Amino acid sequence: MAEIDYALNTFYLLMTGALVMWMAAGFTMLEAGFVRRRNTAEIVKKI
Numbered sequence: 001m002a003e004i005d006y007a008l009n010t011f012y013l014l015m016t017g018a019l020v021m022w023m024a025a026g027f028t029m030l031e032a033g034f035v036r037r038r039n040t041a042e043i044v045k046k047i
Contacts (some may be wrong), residue, residue, distance in 0.1 A: 032040045
């Protein structure tokens with residue numbers, strides 16, 4: 001039972017970490033869409 005709990009906790013941690021990374025990329029795209037084209041590179045550099 002402990003092995004299953006460990007595996008599920010690890011899976012949950014990896015999936016939520018991936019979601020956070022996708023949210024950061026999505027927010028960067030959203031923020032880049034609100035500014036002029038020449039300022040987009042500065043926003044992408046913040047990551």
